Amino acid sequence: MGKKDRHLPRTAFVTLRDLPGTRVLFWVVDDCPYCGGRHLHVAGNLRTADPGESLGEYPAPCDPARTYDLAIPPRPKKKQGKDVRRRERREGKRQDWDE
Numbered sequence: 001m002g003k004k005d006r007h008l009p010r011t012a013f014v015t016l017r018d019l020p021g022t023r024v025l026f027w028v029v030d031d032c033p034y035c036g037g038r039h040l041h042v043a044g045n046l047r048t049a050d051p052g053e054s055l056g057e058y059p060a061p062c063d064p065a066r067t068y069d070l071a072i073p074p075r076p077k078k079k080q081g082k083d084v085r086r087r088e089r090r091e092g093k094r095q096d097w098d099e
């Protein structure tokens with residue numbers, strides 16, 4: 001119940017998804033830093049500007065008193081050895097969003 005908790009936004013990693021049949025893009029938070037659940041944020045329209053502009057601080061849907069900072073996770077690079085394996089293991093528990 002410290003002040004820090006309430007005022008420091010946590011980082012929430014997002015994946016950009018489009019909604020099939022629409023032109024709407026969403027930032028999908030797969031693992032909410034507060035509730036561990038999934039949240040969607042409208043990132044914009046496929047035809048409009050850079051969805052990256054809609055990243056940033058948002059109130060967490062599960063707790064509107066708190067905010068989190070939407071950010072794109074670092075991408076693993078294929079050329080690395082150990083690091084890739086470690087990252088892949090971590091990502092293995094994620095759901096497969098790509099078809």
Ligand SMILES: [Zn+2]
Pocket residue numbers: 032033034035036037038039060061062063
């Ligand atoms: Zn949440």
